[in-house]
Each structure stands twice: as C-alpha cells, then as structure tokens.
Amino acid sequence: MIRVLLVDDQALVRAGFRMVLDAEPDIEVVGEAADGLQAVEETRRLRPDVVLMDVRMPRLDGLEATRRLAGPDVADPACVLILTTYDVDEYVFDALRAGACGFLLKHTSPEGLVEAVRTVASGEGLIAPSVTRRLIAEFARARPLPPPRPTWTA
Helix, strand or coil: CEEEEEECCCHHHHHHHHHHHHCCCCEEEEEEECCHHHHHHHHHHHCCCEEEECCCCCCCCHHHHHHHHHCCCCCCCCCEEEEECCCCHHHHHHHHHCCCCEEEECCCCHHHHHHHHHHHHCCCCEECHHHHHHHHHHHHHHCCCCCCCCCCCC
16 A cells, blocks of 8 residues: 655645545555645654655745655655646756655646556656656756767777
C-alpha cells in the first residue's frame, strides 16, 4: 500500500486528489496539510511514502517545505512529488535542488497523477513531459562540451 500525504492550501483541490487516489486499491491518503509548516509536521508524524506538495502556500511555501523534508542535509529524506499549476522553470529547478523526486503540473489527467504517485513511490524520478525538454536544454547549456576526442587513423 502506497501511503500519501496531500499538501495544498485549497481544500477543494485536496478533496479532488483524495477522490482520485483513494479510488486506487494500492494507494491510501493518510493525511492532509494546508501549508508547508503543516506538511513538515505531518510528514514527520505520519511517515508517508509520497508527499504530494503544492508550491505556493501560506506560512511556508512548498519549495522550502521540500527542502526541510528532502534536502541534501536531511538524514531520512521524504519522497516529495511537486504538483503545481505554475509551469515556471525556476520552480522546477528549485524543487529539484530542494530534493523533490518529481515535478508534475496540475493539468495532468487523473490517470497521470496515479501513475506519477506509483512511479515516485517505487524509487524512480518523474518530470512532467512538457517540462522535460526545457530541463534538458538548461542542463546542456549549463555544462560546457568536453574537448573533442582525438581521431585515430591507422
């Protein structure tokens, strides 16, 4: 059973995600949080397999909450899947630097959400397809090409 914590400041959004995920026989929503501070507390208390985290929330945003739960200095990092409306490159980069194991946009289908939860729960990473190409381009631009290899002639 995959145990999920839902983190979003909108109760209606959390209710919709709960309906989709609870309908699956292998997924159980074990809790909800309405902001990043509650997310940190509930993650530490409930120990979910996946934290489904919004980005923009009151008191503590999802990126900082992710850093506290999954960042490089965290001894036992949580598996955080960012789920946001905002298709903004900086959110993607910041989420991944903060330790998120995935980044998904809220316009994904219910089936896509379920598959994403299963994917990250199994230890794999996941990036929304619409974001992947930009992420690859940024990575390629940030790293210089190695010098050309010598060609050998016989």
